[in-house]
Amino acid sequence: MAGMPPLLEARALVKRLGGRLVVDGVDLVCHAGQVLGLLGPNGAGKTTTLRMLYGFLSADAGAIRFEGADVSRDLNRFKRQLGVCTQEDTFDGDFTVRQNLEVAAGYFRPRPPEVRRRVDELLERFALATYAGDKPEALSGGFRRRLMIARALVHRPRLLFLDEPTTGLDPQARVAVWDLVNGLRAEGLGIVLTTHYMDEAERLSDALTVLAQGKVVAHGTPKSVLGDMLGEHVVVLEADGATMPAVAAWLGTRGLGEPLAVLGVWHLPLSGEQLADFARSFPALRYEVRPPNLDDLFLKLALPCAG
């Protein structure tokens, strides 16, 4: 990979929608055989960024490169390399499962070779063969998602966009989609994934780009992002004790802001030194210490004043 330009590279992307700055200078990179997780709370600009990346929206400023070449010079050629699975089901309800794949193949030039064989292969791989003659509406949520991903792959793209691919699925269906994504990564596809599920992002992503209010607030491996944004430990304690004002004051004097509060429980992200200081300051307090996860990161981003 050294010396090779990344499969996808975006620099300083800016987008205003309805006069509002939605994406403000976003940079990101995705390599072949890599899953890039694009994370952020609602309204962070994930979907708008994704839509610019796959050519649905044009950027007001910034550049998108595919293997080092500016995609705006030949957007049509770039789009031939992309597979897109949108957040909403957008399959064609007038056609059966098989016909959906065939019709989608007709929207690409050069035409995908041996379409019939490719469709059979995808139906088999995505366990859709049994439903090939059914309308997509007849499928369960998990199989509809499989159809959406299969349709995005019918022309053998090199870069796949998955916008919240498992939202609304039961755990079994989610795991099935994860297996498919893992398999596609192993085949060398670059995958850009947005998700609200933190376990999904942690399990699937080789790299994370975290957005908040339209800007990149962290980038790196899941572990390094958590370390940079949250620290090494999270202290979890019930927020109904008499010592809580003292804990809040302790956070305030150290510039750690407000605690992350969930259902009467405080989650305090702390470094190793801060944890030792906390233990010395509150020797009689009962609390749990755990490693940080992406849920903590989301909570922190959703509460920007939380410091």
Place this chain on the structure above:
Amino acid sequence: MRGLTAALEWQSRAVVGRHLRVYLKNWHTSFLPPVLEPITLLLAFGLGLGAYMSSGIEWNGRLVGYINFVAPGMLAYATFMTAIFQSLFGAFIRMRYQRTWEGQLTTQIELRHVVWGEILWAGLLTTSYVAIVSLVLSGCQALGVLQLRLEYLPLVIPIVFVAACAFAALGLCFTALVPTIDHMNLPIFLVVLPVGFVSATYFPLGHPVLAAISTANPLYHLAEGLRGLLLGDRAGYHLAGLAGLLAVMLVILVPLDMRLLRKRVLGD
């Protein structure tokens, strides 16, 4: 300019191909309206209403049988209504409820191709509809019900195609603007039906005000142009007027459709 030339790009044809594939799946039900509608209208207007006008009606200074007056008007009205309804309801359903456009836009198809695909499909569907109506009219002529210059029917087909594309471009503007399918009543009652009323399709426009308004109505020029061709009278003035109005409609409305639908579909 790029928006206009997109009509010739493969992506627009791919969108038309998709609509054609759906149509052919349901051909047996799609085939019925163009066969039954002209028969019903000829019976109701031509033979029914026409029976009260046994001496015929005056058109361009001569008397013609009412059924012969109505038949070309029927072709024009079918062109207008089929194209408008396809671009209003058919396109709206694909855009809003079936999300067909959104799926297409994740491929190499771009919005300008979706717009042209809808317009060209409306043109093609309308032309096939009018071709079937023409066959029914030919059957009626063989039975002695009509006396038209049928040798001019092949000329009708390309005229109808271009007119249907322009009417579809008008319909797509409303598709881009109306918030819900229930609001389709607004363009239908405020624009579509008045345009149909001031068009001389089913009755001549005797009132001078209506006649003056009709000169800016492409459907009027289409009806009178087809009538001129099929009844053997001057058609050149109306066909030239029609060509001018259709060109203006396409040059103005297609880019406007793209602009309005970009905002509506892409939010951009």
